[in-house]
Amino acid sequence: MFDFSQLRCFAAVAEELHFGRAAARLNMTQPPLSRQIQVLERILDVRLLERTSRSVRLTAAGRSFLPEAQRILRLAEAATHVTRQVAAGRAGVLKLGFTAASAYDVLPCLVSAVRRTLPDVTLALREMVSKDQIADLLAGRIDAALVRPPVTHPDLTAIRVLAEPLVVALPAAHPLAPRDRLSPGDLGGAALIGYAPNEARYFHDLTRDLLVETGIQPRIVQQLTQIHSILALVRAAVGIALVPAAAERLRFADVVFRPLALSAPRPVELLLAWRRDADDPLIAQLVSILSDMPAG
Amino acid sequence: MFDFSQLRCFAAVAEELHFGRAAARLNMTQPPLSRQIQVLERILDVRLLERTSRSVRLTAAGRSFLPEAQRILRLAEAATHVTRQVAAGRAGVLKLGFTAASAYDVLPCLVSAVRRTLPDVTLALREMVSKDQIADLLAGRIDAALVRPPVTHPDLTAIRVLAEPLVVALPAAHPLAPRDRLSPGDLGGAALIGYAPNEARYFHDLTRDLLVETGIQPRIVQQLTQIHSILALVRAAVGIALVPAAAERLRFADVVFRPLALSAPRPVELLLAWRRDADDPLIAQLVSILSDMPAG
DNA sequence: CGTCATTACGGAATGCGTAATGATA
DNA sequence: TATCATTACGCATTCCGTAATGACG
Numbered sequence: 001m002f003d004f005s006q007l008r009c010f011a012a013v014a015e016e017l018h019f020g021r022a023a024a025r026l027n028m029t030q031p032p033l034s035r036q037i038q039v040l041e042r043i044l045d046v047r048l049l050e051r052t053s054r055s056v057r058l059t060a061a062g063r064s065f066l067p068e069a070q071r072i073l074r075l076a077e078a079a080t081h082v083t084r085q086v087a088a089g090r091a092g093v094l095k096l097g098f099t100a101a102s103a104y105d106v107l108p109c110l111v112s113a114v115r116r117t118l119p120d121v122t123l124a125l126r127e128m129v130s131k132d133q134i135a136d137l138l139a140g141r142i143d144a145a146l147v148r149p150p151v152t153h154p155d156l157t158a159i160r161v162l163a164e165p166l167v168v169a170l171p172a173a174h175p176l177a178p179r180d181r182l183s184p185g186d187l188g189g190a191a192l193i194g195y196a197p198n199e200a201r202y203f204h205d206l207t208r209d210l211l212v213e214t215g216i217q218p219r220i221v222q223q224l225t226q227i228h229s230i231l232a233l234v235r236a237a238v239g240i241a242l243v244p245a246a247a248e249r250l251r252f253a254d255v256v257f258r259p260l261a262l263s264a265p266r267p268v269e270l271l272l273a274w275r276r277d278a279d280d281p282l283i284a285q286l287v288s289i290l291s292d293m294p295a296g
Numbered sequence: 297m298f299d300f301s302q303l304r305c306f307a308a309v310a311e312e313l314h315f316g317r318a319a320a321r322l323n324m325t326q327p328p329l330s331r332q333i334q335v336l337e338r339i340l341d342v343r344l345l346e347r348t349s350r351s352v353r354l355t356a357a358g359r360s361f362l363p364e365a366q367r368i369l370r371l372a373e374a375a376t377h378v379t380r381q382v383a384a385g386r387a388g389v390l391k392l393g394f395t396a397a398s399a400y401d402v403l404p405c406l407v408s409a410v411r412r413t414l415p416d417v418t419l420a421l422r423e424m425v426s427k428d429q430i431a432d433l434l435a436g437r438i439d440a441a442l443v444r445p446p447v448t449h450p451d452l453t454a455i456r457v458l459a460e461p462l463v464v465a466l467p468a469a470h471p472l473a474p475r476d477r478l479s480p481g482d483l484g485g486a487a488l489i490g491y492a493p494n495e496a497r498y499f500h501d502l503t504r505d506l507l508v509e510t511g512i513q514p515r516i517v518q519q520l521t522q523i524h525s526i527l528a529l530v531r532a533a534v535g536i537a538l539v540p541a542a543a544e545r546l547r548f549a550d551v552v553f554r555p556l557a558l559s560a561p562r563p564v565e566l567l568l569a570w571r572r573d574a575d576d577p578l579i580a581q582l583v584s585i586l587s588d589m590p591a592g
Numbered sequence: 593c594g595t596c597a598t599t600a601c602g603g604a605a606t607g608c609g610t611a612a613t614g615a616t617a
Numbered sequence: 618t619a620t621c622a623t624t625a626c627g628c629a630t631t632c633c634g635t636a637a638t639g640a641c642g
Contacts, residue, residue, distance in 0.1 A: 001301075028609085030623085031622090035623085036607090044383075060388060064378060068379070072368060072372055078364075079368065331632080347598095349597055
């Protein structure tokens with residue numbers, strides 16, 4: 001098999017049609033250049049250049065080989081470049097899982113930050129509940145995940161990406177709506193739309209603990225998983241709900257949000273998780289971007 | 297810049313994920329293989345493989361580099377192969393000029409023979425009168441040409457591809473049509489459709505010489521260039537015409553052809569011409585194919 | 593202690609540059 | 618005779634294989 005240096009030599013001579021100039025371009029003297037061409041021709045067993053001491057011309061085979069040689073050289077350069085970029089975490093594809101709720105605030109910011117600072121990086125996004133993300137992460141089906149706590153598996157690591165307060169979502173016509181802020185006590189008798197203990201375990205436990213802790217007996221009239229479904233029911237005046245502040249981004253008509261005053265703050269957290277042994281430099285880049293984000 | 301051997305080494309290790317097996321596949325021992333990988337990583341300044349004494353894994357950069365390496369290796373193989381084929385005249389593109397009349401018989405045979413015996417060869421065809429073909433040949437705009445004699449330019453060579461008799465084309469209702477064969481003398485008083493002295497110089501001179509030589513004063517009622525136009529006028533009973541035998545392939549309704557008995561045969565010739573210094577092996581192939589053809 | 597990648601080292605081959613040669617207009 | 622490609626030759630570098638070392642289970 002021939003060699004990149006032979007391809008470069010041939011391309012230079014074929015373009016210059018002059019050994020002397022080609023050698024100068026390649027920063028070498030004519031003799032080794034001449035020999036490289038001979039070696040290449042011997043390897044291919046094909047005459048590529050018709051040369052007299054007065055002129056150099058391409059043969060038909062040489063004309064056909066030249067663009068191939070140029071293409072191979074270009075590809076080799078490009079492969080070098082892109083591989084360095086990938087190694088630096090400035091190029092490549094990262095498969096990222098996310099929970100539906102993270103799409104309201106963190107995910108759009110993240111996507112646009114990646115687009116801006118790492119234009120050659122592609123995020124392959126996949127919405128899943130946290131439990132499935134953990135499974136896909138361990139199985140290597142995704143590279144990183146925006147999940148709810150906790151992340152306890154020993155093969156995984158995570159950092160906190162977002163901590164936001166819970167707010168109360170309630171129909172505009174609800175008796176509590178005129179109040180500027182609400183305390184857990186205000187929620188005592190109200191019909192409450194809660195979270196499913198399986199599919200939305202984190203929100204279920206968080207809201208239950210919060211209410212039980214302050215002595216409130218919640219009157220749960222529905223249990224759902226997705227925040228947008230919950231807000232739809234709030235809008236239909238089925239009840240009120242505790243949702244993360246980012247839900248305000250959804251802007252349902254006739255649904256208002258009120259801060260929830262708590263003695264001890266109990267933020268809703270979102271984590272970025274990945275395999276501890278992952279070597280993809282894109283993960284470091286992602287962590288760095290998320291750390292620099294305001295809500296981090 | 298890295299080297300094909302390094303690419304091959306990397307591809308083998310990346311595919312086997314085992315230095316020992318990869319080395320065996322490459323017919324070498326582990327140490328040089330190990331060093332080639334290190335050299336490649338040093339050249340790229342990128343870690344491609346994560347290796348412990350127990351396992352070999354690709355890094356993200358390695359995963360991105362592997363398909364590139366494989367692609368480059370494939371292209372190099374393909375370029376080698378196609379270049380050898382071109383050098384052997386079994387692949388490539390040949391720009392071939394031809395006269396309209398050669399399309400009736402020789403050209404279709406040639407094209408189908410090339411398709412059958414040289415499937416990787418493309419003929420780029422271009423119809424022109426002989427004079428223009430000679431000019432394009434000299435200018436390098438075409439590589440070979442099917443032309444009428446003579447080809448006298450010192451930079452060109454030609455071989456005879458076809459020699460066919462002249463026949464008489466006449467309307468089915470013509471008084472001479474019932475005769476099985478005709479002699480020049482029979483054409484004495486007949487209205488004759490002749491050839492233009494400029495655009496169809498060869499046929500013009502050939503038919504004029506033939507008639508004058510045998511003492512006939514031709515009564516030319518029209519002068520045209522293209523044989524199919526001439527036959528159209530024959531069909532319209534404008535007159536009779538002398539055409540090459542291949543014209544019978546055109547099968548005009550109500551036009552019949554009769555052999556022309558001559559004391560000295562005066563064949564219509566078709567030549568294949570090319571630049572004397574042309575090095576394209578396809579020309580030799582073409583010559584060989586045409587020599588093997590029956591009418592050659 | 594066995595497996596497997598890496599480092600150490602000696603010999604062969606490759607590739608460069610300088611100098612000489614050969615061919616062409 | 619001048620130009621330009623090729624051959625001759627010496628030196629440095631590269632690369633392979635064998636042997637030794639080191640890490641991990």
